[in-house]
Amino acid sequence: MTHIDSAVTIADGIQWIGADDRTASIFEGAFPIPEGVSYNSYLITGEGTCLLDTCDSSVASRFWRKLRSALGDRKLDYMIIDHMEPDHGACISQVLETWPDVTVIGNEKTFDMMQNFYHMVPENRIVVTDGQELEVCGKRLRFVFAPMVHWPEVMFTYDVDDRILFSADAFGTFGALSGALFADEADFDRVYLDEARRYYANIVGKYGANVQRAFKKLEGVDIGMICPLHGPIWREDLGYILGKYGLWSTYQPEERGVVIAYTSMYGNTAAVADRLAILLKERDVANVAVHDATRVHPSYIVADAFRFSNIVLAATTYNNNLHPTMSAVIEDMSIMAVQNRGYSVIGNGSWVPQSARIMEERLSAMKDMTKVGETLVLKSSLSDEQVAELEKLADDIAASI
Ligand code: FEO
Numbered sequence: 001m002t003h004i005d006s007a008v009t010i011a012d013g014i015q016w017i018g019a020d021d022r023t024a025s026i027f028e029g030a031f032p033i034p035e036g037v038s039y040n041s042y043l044i045t046g047e048g049t050c051l052l053d054t055c056d057s058s059v060a061s062r063f064w065r066k067l068r069s070a071l072g073d074r075k076l077d078y079m080i081i082d083h084m085e086p087d088h089g090a091c092i093s094q095v096l097e098t099w100p101d102v103t104v105i106g107n108e109k110t111f112d113m114m115q116n117f118y119h120m121v122p123e124n125r126i127v128v129t130d131g132q133e134l135e136v137c138g139k140r141l142r143f144v145f146a147p148m149v150h151w152p153e154v155m156f157t158y159d160v161d162d163r164i165l166f167s168a169d170a171f172g173t174f175g176a177l178s179g180a181l182f183a184d185e186a187d188f189d190r191v192y193l194d195e196a197r198r199y200y201a202n203i204v205g206k207y208g209a210n211v212q213r214a215f216k217k218l219e220g221v222d223i224g225m226i227c228p229l230h231g232p233i234w235r236e237d238l239g240y241i242l243g244k245y246g247l248w249s250t251y252q253p254e255e256r257g258v259v260i261a262y263t264s265m266y267g268n269t270a271a272v273a274d275r276l277a278i279l280l281k282e283r284d285v286a287n288v289a290v291h292d293a294t295r296v297h298p299s300y301i302v303a304d305a306f307r308f309s310n311i312v313l314a315a316t317t318y319n320n321n322l323h324p325t326m327s328a329v330i331e332d333m334s335i336m337a338v339q340n341r342g343y344s345v346i347g348n349g350s351w352v353p354q355s356a357r358i359m360e361e362r363l364s365a366m367k368d369m370t371k372v373g374e375t376l377v378l379k380s381s382l383s384d385e386q387v388a389e390l391e392k393l394a395d396d397i398a399a400s401i
Pocket of ligand 1: 083085087088150151169229230
């Protein structure tokens with residue numbers, strides 16, 4: 001009989017014991033999560049019991065109820081730590097206090113971090129090396145190191161016989177599960193894709209080369225199911241999410257299209273950004289997204305920079321410098337290694353316009369960026385004479401799409 005804290009069986013002898021958090025408004029103290037987030041944890045029960053990662057403190061009580069209910073009278077024999085970040089490791093010390101004999105499986109860096117976070121290293125531990133296999137609870141488990149996807153100690157655990165990849169943060173997404181534990185049970189494009197992209201771009205986006213290196217190690221590995229630490233489990237159409245990761249991690253645009261982000265103080269720069277969007281639509285550019293950067297969190301703009309082939313930034317001058325909000329947006333793009341895009345710039349300033357020059361300098365310093373069209377500089381507002389320049393910019397952007 002199931003009850004409110006029942007675990008969900010996802011494969012023979014493997015249960016999901018995760019939980020959703022819809023109360024937190026910010027993830028990692030940095031990213032808004034209006035759709036919530038899930039924290040997944042998994043339990044193997046067979047010839048012994050093995051927990052794969054714990055959870056965030058926000059869902060700890062539900063995690064414990066599920067774990068205890070799934071274990072029944074049994075004790076915990078093993079705990080594998082694929083990722084030490086506290087959104088998955090918040091219950092590690094409590095697990096060790098509850099079952100002091102538990103054998104913890106991790107790599108050298110895992111235990112270094114455990115020392116730093118919790119000031120202890122478990123007595124019973126197995127320090128694995130990259131590619132090592134162990135028999136745990138009657139299952140052959142292989143440990144595939146995936147450093148910097150998203151932290152240096154990250155590893156994937158591959159269940160050889162069941163063809164299941166426990167993928168840590170990889171293939172995760174913002175957004176609570178809303179009852180659909182498996183991606184094929186949800187309309188992923190509608191419900192999750194934007195948040196999966198925003199999660200990837202802002203959490204792992206900087207580490208594309210590391211994602212590629214981890215994928216290389218999985219070449220030829222038969223994967224039937226992907227179990228991430230956030231978001232739904234993949235058991236069908238794995239090529240879909242692998243394809244998205246292939247594009248994102250090599251900084252290739254997912255769609256030909258334009259993200260326009262602007263800051264405006266009195267509406268004049270906003271009017272030009274909006275007009276440009278209309279002109280692009282008139283030129284059959286199908287995908288155009290416009291963001292007021294003063295109202296939209298930079299993580300959404302960074303996500304659209306990963307999505308689209310072209311970026312247009314329009315911003316005012318402020319204190320003889322770039323408007324601080326746009327400055328933060330460009331900083332985020334640069335940190336998350338946005339690259340290989342077409343870019344165009346519109347600046348504004350009422351006596352000494354500086355913003356266009358600064359934006360151009362900073363965008364052109366990013367890798368493989370191609371300037372599209374001529375930079376447009378407004379003196380407070382678009383003059384009648386400049387309408388043709390804006391139309392020419394739209395022509396050039398449309399031609400580059
Ligand atoms: Fe979900 Fe990097 O932790």
